[in-house]
Amino acid sequence: MVSVNTDYIAVGGNRHPAGADWDPVSGQLVFGAANNIALWNPLDDRCLGVRSLLCGHSDNVNVVKFFPSTSSNDRIILSGSADKTVRIWKSDTASPSGFSHAFTIEDHQSSINSIAVSPDLNVFATGAADATIRIYQLRQSEIGTIYACLIQTIQPSPRYFPLTLALSPLNGSGSMALAVAGTKPFIQVYVSAGGQSVAQFELKATLSGHEGWIRSLAFTWEKGSKESDLLLASASQDKYIRLWRIHEGEQLPPASAAGNDPALGTFGKSLSNKPHRFEAAGLKYSITFEALLVGHEDWIYTCSWRPTDGPLQLLTASADNSLSIWTPDPASGIWICIARLGEISAQKGSTTATGSAGGFWQGLWSPNGESVVSLGRTGSWRLWNYNKSQDRWLQAVAVTGHVKSVMGVCWAADGKYLLSTGSDQTTRLFAEWKRGQKRSWHEFARPQIHGYDLNCIDVIRESQFISGADEKLLRVFDEPKAVANLLKDLCGIEEAQQDQMPDAANIPVLGLSNKAIEAVEDGASGGTADDDEQAAIDPSSVIQKSTLELDHPPFEDHLARHTLWPESEKLYGHGYEISAVATSHDNCFVATACRASSVDHAVIRLFDTKEWREVKPSLAAHSLTVTSLQFSGDDRYLLSVGRDRQWTIFERDESAQSVYKLACSNPKGHSRMILDASWAPLAAGAIFATAGRDKSVKIWQADNGVFTCKATIGAQNPVTAVQFLPLFHNNALFVAFGTEAGDISIAHVHGDFTASISLSFDQRIVPSKAITDLAWRQPPQDLPSNGIESKSQQFQLAVASEDSSLRIYSISNML
Structure with missing residues (x-):
């Protein structure tokens, strides 16, 4: 009987601060990928990447959220999209993805931007670009069907678009707090009365201080239990993170150390610690400003609290290409940055041309608090794991993929790797990483990062390809030694005439043509010792050999800088956008x-x-x-x-x-x-x-x-x-x-x-x-796709699609 298995899915994430969530029970990370939802286990030691996509939305998925549950067989995903709908997905062991669509909410009149969940009373809230927040209760019918019931619609005043929501129960009262922020520089806190049923939310406080749009909100208990104070973190486009304390009782909490820090006096009235008091279910509460976190150099898109018992830590992701981890100093209580991950600022200018800059749009903790992930402008994920013995965060292999329509796909002349090109203006090379009995597909090179949408691609010979774009000309690229060595060491792909290949390539500033560059020994400058009058050498035109030597598939920053292919020819003649090449x-x-x-x-x-x-x-x-x-x-x-x-x-x-x-x-x-x-x-x-x-x-x-x-x-x-x-x-x-x-x-x-x-x-x-393109190959006999030798004739079909996914299917017993 003919069988079809999905060997590989390459897809990039959507640039939206709320577009991903990491499930504490199953360990799966879900993220919006064009109009689909991708499922990936970042901590899987087999590095299999995205295993499936949930299809149903008709436009980009902006927000994805797991509904808290203790059972791995009863998982619920909420997804909101630019198609104005919220979809509910439930666990389904009969589905290849493990989930099936359960219910669709069509109440909003515009794009969904945020979803906040609380397992207490099965409540969740949605915020959309129609300037409304809607409160729902998740219910289950007698026959087990899951559906959502609208409880309340909130129209903030003054009117603004809610970009982020956070829900949390309040200690002692059974009430719930809903924090809302967006395209105004303040946070509104709504509180519901306590009880067994969902009560209406009422506006209780408006927190001012930020000077830009607020992109992210997150609640946590200060000491991990409901007996402690509730902390709210807010991240803004004004480059600052603010912490707020919700305290139960008549007495105000002790003044925060950050608020009294004389070093922050330059911020003036913006650090006002005026208390906001309110009542809920007969109990009195106060909200006070707790701390101002300063350190990012650009917009801050997300903030999230470390989920496990242990030190109180906050992760923030910013457009300055960095993730920061903040924690209060045990002695003084002042919040300090204890780790900064990502790219250093000095590299910003040189990486803009190669598509690496653009900031981090999301930052998430793993369920155990020992790993973090971030999503960059290119749609690629980055993963860091904490190494206790070295006391440092080490980057690990994550997932990459196109972020717009994949327009062309073709196998190499010998079928050992796959090339794809798309409307996200990149050409990518995928191959299978072999290590012992383990096999997994990864992106090994990004030969072309362009200024125009790319429409078609074909291989000319073993180490050369041609691509056509909207710029009316075609470009021919030759494989560099850096990529050939990488494919040889990690994939077992031998290339002929490797000695004649250029070392690597880069894109000159203000240019579109990839130029060949030479690799130098570590510490060398690339210049000649006897040339005293030599002009200053552009650092981007010199690369050290050790940089090109890897024992794992390249990370995103390496892909964007060091795996370009030098351009050897341009073909002119056509008067309009290139449509086909063979x-x-x-x-x-x-x-x-x-x-x-x-x-x-x-x-x-x-x-x-x-x-x-x-x-x-x-x-x-x-x-x-x-x-x-x-x-x-x-x-x-x-x-x-x-x-x-x-x-x-x-x-x-x-x-x-x-x-x-x-x-x-x-x-x-x-x-x-x-x-x-x-x-x-x-x-x-x-x-x-x-x-x-x-x-x-x-x-x-x-x-x-x-x-x-x-x-x-x-x-x-x-x-x-x-x-x-x-x-x-x-x-x-x-x-x-x-x-x-x-x-x-x-x-x-x-x-x-x-x-x-x-x-x-x-x-x-x-x-x-x-489907935009198809390409067949018969895998080499030493590459069983599932690790099991099979006597049946097996083929692989590469599929390019407008949904931004590139897929490789293995088909057995077809003949």
């Missing part, structure tokens, strides 16, 4: 096309790969954008399809190998635009497939030089990608195709051209948006 199998030619609305621009240009000159004349046949190009297995034919509904075949001139001439075309190949095409394996003869918006895949075969349609495979949605399995088995062909809805199917085409769907992927493991 390389001949003999590596002699590259065919390219661009977006077009006229015959003049809808031409296909051929370039020879030795001199990188265009082969004239251009190949004209289409009248609109060419969407896909592919050479036949023997390079005799070049197939093109386009938005003008036609497919065209150009045939190589036997007397002049560099000349392709129009052989045949079908102006009405499909009834709607053709979006992709693929040649069958050479052993099957001259056969190709086309995929159209008319919800069909058509199989064409040459008959006396004329290609006719031999089979039509219907689909439920427009077909956006198609790819033949590169194996002709028992006089039969297999073709995979993906649709606009994210569905993936494999059709079996028999020798008599009867075609049937032999496999449709489970809806719960496919992307949630259109």
Whole structure:
């Protein structure tokens, strides 16, 4: 029986301060990834990365929250999205992801920005860009169905957009406190009356002092129990964190040490310690300013308290590329920063060009308080584990991925690594990390970090690829020695002519072209000793060899700086954004096309790969954008399809190998635009497939030089990608195709051209948006994807999608 397993999912996180949560029971971290929710276990020693995605939202997921529970079989996730809905997900052992959708809340009129939860009375609150906060109670019907009941709608006054919420019970009274902040420089505290039922929240205090929008709020008990005071942390765009104390009783708490610190006198009236008093359920409370935490140099996006018993510690994440851990000094009580993780400020300027700058949008503690994670601008996570013996935080392998549509994907010439490119203006290289019996996929290089959206990619030869972008030209890249050594040491991938490769590459300031640079011995400057008048050397153009030597997949800061590929050529000629590129199998030619609305621009240009000159004349046949190009297995034919509904075949001139001439075309190949095409394996003869918006895949075969349609495979949605399995088995062909809805199917085409769907992927493991590209490979025999040797024929299918995910599926027992 045919089986499909998900070997790897690469996806980046959404840049939103509330977009992730770490479950204390299961150890899973969930985060918003485009319109999906990704599930990842950061502390898994196998480093398997994202294991599944929950699909359901139609727009970006802004906030994800676990509802507290003590049972690992009864987990609940709340997710809020820009699609104006809140979705409730519950544990489901029958689902591949472990969760299934339970309920949808559609009360808000705009994007959801924050969710706060409290297990007391099963209450949660949601805040949205419609300037309302809504209070819900989570309930369960008699048949076990989970749903949410709206209890109250709060419209803050003066009107503002709530960006962050925090919920906590108040000690002794059974009441609850709800802190709300957002696009005003103050915090509003609402309190509900105590009792067994959920009471209405009333505004009790307005805390002023911040001078910018407030991005994050977090409650904790000072001594870990409800008998102690409640502390509220607030993080703001004014670069400061403020701590507030909620104290029960008539008596005010002792004045905080921070408030009396003369060193902070320069802050003047902003450190006013005016108490705010209120009553709840017959008990009296006060809120006072506790401390001002100073140290970040830019906006602060998140603050979170260490979750376990032990020292009181606060983690903050900032746009200054740092995480800070704060704790009160045992002697003085003054809050101090005891650890700072991330990137040093001096590197900011040099990293902006390589996409590494942009700050940390999230910071989370692990359930045991021994690890922290952060999400950066590039959508990549970073993980630090505390090493007690060394008393320091050490970075560990985390997950990376595209943050916008993945537009193109292709395997290396020998199939040993995978290249992808997308609308987030990056090209990424993925390979399998081998260490003993363990196998896991990771991003090993970021060959291209660009200034334009990238649309297509293809491999030219073993260590060279070409990509096309919205900038109207194509760029050719060569593999550097740094990446080749990394793949050799960690993945067992041997590269030919490694000695001739450049050491590494960088992007010059104000430039878009990756330039080759040399690696120097540690301590060397890169200059020559006898050249006294040598100009000052740009530090970014010199790299030390030890920097390139790693025993693990590169971390995000290394990916962005040291794994670029030097650019060797630019190909000009097109007048609009590049739409398609294809390389001949003999590596002699590259065919390219661009977006077009006229015959003049809808031409296909051929370039020879030795001199990188265009082969004239251009190949004209289409009248609109060419969407896909592919050479036949023997390079005799070049197939093109386009938005003008036609497919065209150009045939190589036997007397002049560099000349392709129009052989045949079908102006009405499909009834709607053709979006992709693929040649069958050479052993099957001259056969190709086309995929159209008319919800069909058509199989064409040459008959006396004329290609006719031999089979039509219907689909439920427009077909956006198609790819033949590169194996002709028992006089039969297999073709995979993906649709606009994210569905993936494999059709079996028999020798008599009867075609049937032999496999449709489970809806719960496919992307949630259109499939943009497909690529097959047969894994090397020494790489069993699940660690178990199998005698069955196994193939891997790489899938690129508009939902920003790149997936690798292993398919067994298909033949």
